[in-house]
Amino acid sequence: MSGLAITGLIVVAFLAGVDVILDEWELAQPIVACTLVGLAVGDVQDGILLGAHLQLLALGWMNIGSAIPPDAALASVVSAILVCGPAQMSIHNGIAIAVPLAIAGQVLNIFVRTIIVFMAHLVDKKAENGDWRGLDRIHYFDMCLQGLRIAIPAYLVTIVSPQTVQNTLNAVPKVITNGLAIAGGFIVAVGFAMVVNMMASTDLWPFFFLGFALAAVKSLNLIAFGIIGLCMALIYIQLSPRFAVGDIDAAATPGSSTEDEIDRELEDL
Amino acid sequence: MADNATVTTPERKLTHKDMVASFWRSGFFQGSWNYERVQNIGFCFQLIPAIRRLYPDDKQGRADAMKRQLTFMQITPIMASLIGGIMMAMEEEKANGTDIDDATITSLKVGMMGPMAGVGDPIFWGTIRPVLGAFAASLALSGLGIVAPLIFFIVWNAIRLSSRWYLQKIGYEQGTNIVENLGGGLVQKLTMGASILGMFIMGALVPRWTAVNMPLVISKVTTDGKTTVTTLQDVFDQLLPGLAPLLLMFFCLWLLRKKVNAVWIIFLLFALGIFGYWIGLFG
Numbered sequence: 001m002s003g004l005a006i007t008g009l010i011v012v013a014f015l016a017g018v019d020v021i022l023d024e025w026e027l028a029q030p031i032v033a034c035t036l037v038g039l040a041v042g043d044v045q046d047g048i049l050l051g052a053h054l055q056l057l058a059l060g061w062m063n064i065g066s067a068i069p070p071d072a073a074l075a076s077v078v079s080a081i082l083v084c085g086p087a088q089m090s091i092h093n094g095i096a097i098a099v100p101l102a103i104a105g106q107v108l109n110i111f112v113r114t115i116i117v118f119m120a121h122l123v124d125k126k127a128e129n130g131d132w133r134g135l136d137r138i139h140y141f142d143m144c145l146q147g148l149r150i151a152i153p154a155y156l157v158t159i160v161s162p163q164t165v166q167n168t169l170n171a172v173p174k175v176i177t178n179g180l181a182i183a184g185g186f187i188v189a190v191g192f193a194m195v196v197n198m199m200a201s202t203d204l205w206p207f208f209f210l211g212f213a214l215a216a217v218k219s220l221n222l223i224a225f226g227i228i229g230l231c232m233a234l235i236y237i238q239l240s241p242r243f244a245v246g247d248i249d250a251a252a253t254p255g256s257s258t259e260d261e262i263d264r265e266l267e268d269l
Numbered sequence: 270m271a272d273n274a275t276v277t278t279p280e281r282k283l284t285h286k287d288m289v290a291s292f293w294r295s296g297f298f299q300g301s302w303n304y305e306r307v308q309n310i311g312f313c314f315q316l317i318p319a320i321r322r323l324y325p326d327d328k329q330g331r332a333d334a335m336k337r338q339l340t341f342m343q344i345t346p347i348m349a350s351l352i353g354g355i356m357m358a359m360e361e362e363k364a365n366g367t368d369i370d371d372a373t374i375t376s377l378k379v380g381m382m383g384p385m386a387g388v389g390d391p392i393f394w395g396t397i398r399p400v401l402g403a404f405a406a407s408l409a410l411s412g413l414g415i416v417a418p419l420i421f422f423i424v425w426n427a428i429r430l431s432s433r434w435y436l437q438k439i440g441y442e443q444g445t446n447i448v449e450n451l452g453g454g455l456v457q458k459l460t461m462g463a464s465i466l467g468m469f470i471m472g473a474l475v476p477r478w479t480a481v482n483m484p485l486v487i488s489k490v491t492t493d494g495k496t497t498v499t500t501l502q503d504v505f506d507q508l509l510p511g512l513a514p515l516l517l518m519f520f521c522l523w524l525l526r527k528k529v530n531a532v533w534i535i536f537l538l539f540a541l542g543i544f545g546y547w548i549g550l551f552g
Contacts, residue, residue: 022297
């Protein structure tokens with residue numbers, strides 16, 4: 001492959017790696033990514049056809065909740081290199097290798113998203129100083145990591161056999177990858193605890209447990225939860241003596257000091 | 270409200286330029302997706318133009334705003350523009366002296382993110398993208414060539430960009446309307462209402478968005494040639510669905526209140542995941 005083709009390919013792989021995470025421009029959707037790889041390598045027709053087949057395969061791979069879907073970027077980019085590039089793999093074989101590649105990409109994604117947890121704590125430190133430039137830099141750095149996650153394997157495929165790449169990925173012990181994936185499912189509990197820690201006050205706990213108990217009713221979706229929560233909030237405010245008409249002074253929030261109350265009284269006068 | 274105000278500084282107002290900057294930044298919303306607080310960095314990143322405008326030379330104000338916008342965030346990316354718009358309106362009011370506390374802002378975000386994801390996921394991920402993808406794929410397979418990916422790319426991005434722009438605009442305008450009409454005891458009512466909604470939604474998100482599965486076999490009973498396997502998960506589910514996520518969340522809350530650094534809690538949970546998988550507790 002020419003130097004220009006390899007450069008173009010790495011750029012496409014990097015952008016696909018970033019955008020499969022962002023889910024904005026959808027450059028990593030197979031129909032787009034395979035076409036772009038085809039353009040870089042000089043075989044657009046095969047790229048489009050492979051992309052169309054993989055697109056139908058990947059229709060259900062979506063980022064919902066904290067589940068990580070099979071990775072469309074690694075699958076599209078690497079199989080397109082093998083089909084459109086000098087390896088001249090058949091489209092049929094390109095489709096066959098796409099699924100294990102998507103799983104490999106998923107594992108790499110789990111690793112990177114784990115690393116970013118620590119970057120998030122670095123961002124907290126920057127925020128304490130109001131350093132928005134620091135936040136920006138870390139955010140761009142995180143995106144670069146995700147781009148390299150696809151660009152590096154894509155480059156490796158152009159110099160070594162696809163089998164070697166696959167074997168390297170398989171060499172990571174299952175206990176580590178599966179253990180990380182499992183922990184990934186429940187680490188979000190720390191984020192939840194942080195939010196609850198901030199919001200919770202004694203009179204609010206009943207609402208938390210109401211939500212928890214109702215969560216077992218699988219037919220209630222989150223929109224229904226929104227409606228129920230909103231109605232409860234309105235009813236509570238209507239009935240609570242704290243918010244009775246003409247009794248505004250008593251309506252101070254639980255956290256506010258007496259000083260705030262005095263200020264409010266003065267303002268009302 | 271304005272006649273007895275003692276504010277000496279001129280009113281701080283977001284400009285059209287800030288709206289455009291925030292819209293541009295919203296395209297990088299998911300860049301720092303992480304397991305702990307998911308899209309929190311991207312959301313703060315999206316609000317940076319507003320924060321800079323509202324606290325130009327007030328380092329502490331900027332730091333506080335960044336901290337309160339770095340809490341847990343998880344939503345369909347396009348819908349983040351709606352909440353972003355509302356948050357810009359809230360931050361603007363707060364910077365101008367309206368008494369909105371940090372917990373209210375967090376509660377509002379949590380209260381909205383679940384239901385909004387419930388609207389956004391099926392529309393954008395469940396319908397528009399797969400329909401466009403399948404349509405483009407069928408065009409490509411029938412030999413239309415480069416037209417197929419172009420149609421997918423252009424139509425999707427036209428929908429996405431216009432949705433993001435208008436959702437942000439609607440969020441900001443409605444948010445401003447709501448907050449501007451808050452007088453007297455209304456701020457307290459908003460605070461209370463947002464907290465109730467937030468805590469209620471949080472109660473539902475903990476069991477639904479935390480994934481714990483314990484396939485450890487407790488008992489194997491064979492009656493009439495049929496084997497009934499009971500796993501630890503079955504026991505928990507019969508006792509109370511979502512109990513394990515709940516206990517885990519309270520464990521984290523307890524550690525946080527003991528002033529344990531969140532990074533250590535995460536290390537602990539990773540170790541728990543790997544160890545739990547190794548002994549066959551989790552799967």
